[in-house]
Amino acid sequence: MVWRQLFLASCLSAAVLLTMLQEGTGASVGTQQVARQEAQEAENRQKLRADELQREYYEEQKNEFENFVEEQNDEQEERSREAIEQWRQ
Secondary structure, three states: OHHHHHHHHHHHHHHHHHHHHHHHHHHHHHHHHHHHHHHHHHHHHHHHHHHHHHHHHHHHHHHHHHHHHHHHHHHHHHHHHHHHHHHHO
């Protein structure tokens, strides 16, 4: 009779232990998923920031080039105007 009680107590303990281990594994998987999601979000933020910096850089380069072209055009127009004035005289 005592061995039956010991056997039932052992089975019950094993069942409780297995349940606890299963919940612990589920929690660690959940924690890993959360950690993976957080890492992905940080990576996405870094990519967005890098894209923004690249966009700003190219916009600045475009503006500088447009200013350069405008200056060149202004200088060409001035030289043409001076040449026309000299020709008229």
